[in-house]
Amino acid sequence: MHSPLPLKIIIADDHPVVLLGASIALESLFKPGDCIIIEASCTGSLLNLLKNDTYDLIITDLSMPGGSFPDGLTLISHIRKHFEKTKIIIMTMINNQIMLRKLLNLGISGAFDKHRPLNELDNAVASVLKGKRYVSSSFCASLATTKIGEVAHKSLSAKELEVVRLYGQGLGGREIAKRLNRSEKTISRQKRTAMHKLGLRSLSELAANAHLIGVGYTVAHELASNAYVP
Incomplete structure (x- = not known):
């Protein structure tokens, strides 16, 4: 019997400390050999990775330098259009209900509040890989107040x-x-x-x-x- 292929996950953020913390959080979630984690530090690097291989999940900052996309919404829209089978969790400190609704309408699988400790990221990933949508409680509160x-x-x-x-x-x-x-x-x-x-x-x-x-x-x-x- 063939062993299942390891999951392939991209973590994209322009802050090295965030990349390190997110990688450590995910490593605690998987057994050795069950997951391959690739890091990207800009939008250009993220898109190059997506063009050259297939990934199960992207965990990305909403605002990164580099590339031809003026904002995070445009980037997420592009990824959803061209790599629709890849799940997306966005990480952001921006708690704006209009932006959050637009992101959810684009079809992201998760929204993680970067004000939360990065070791909580494993909860978001575990939920999304089970087919659920994960939204940090602080974002839920903002979304719920919309009339x-x-x-x-x-x-x-x-x-x-x-x-x-x-x-x-x-x-x-x-x-x-x-x-x-x-x-x-x-x-x-x-x-x-x-x-x-x-x-x-x-x-x-x-x-x-x-x-x-x-x-x-x-x-x-x-x-x-x-x-x-x-």
């Missing part, structure tokens, strides 16, 4: 909004199902659908943004957890 109340009332059905309101009062799924005379499975599905429409990944994010949705919150233990919505 979420308006979005809730425009995009949620009456039944979904009703379920969200009752979760907002601290009720559990079983209690809500009994009160609304629906099955627990239906309540769970309506909750997941509502949170997907609102761009929220966990009940804790729903709790944190309840005042923006117009839901009075009594924070139950379930809502205080950081688990992803099942």
Whole structure:
């Protein structure tokens, strides 16, 4: 039986300390021989690597010198267009909701806040390699404040909004199902659908943004957890 090919990952940043820290973080995630990590210090070097080989993942700073791209958004758009099978995690200190939404709409797999310790980067990589999207909590908070109340009332059905309101009062799924005379499975599905429409990944994010949705919150233990919505 053939051994699986090692993953190939590019880390791109114009700061040597960041390159070193990111490489160390990733090395702790993989067994020896399971991953090949290549470093790039400018956009030109990054694109040359992509042209000459196939990579599973790019972890790149959003603002690097060199190359013919005036900004990070243009660079990411180019990579998504020409190397669409390669997953991308951007690293940046810029917490701007408009820019973050544009990046997410371009199809990046992750957004890592460089204010966070680099040893947390392994969580982002592990999530993305499992097919999930990773966004640092600080970025999630910025994204969630974008007229979420308006979005809730425009995009949620009456039944979904009703379920969200009752979760907002601290009720559990079983209690809500009994009160609304629906099955627990239906309540769970309506909750997941509502949170997907609102761009929220966990009940804790729903709790944190309840005042923006117009839901009075009594924070139950379930809502205080950081688990992803099942």
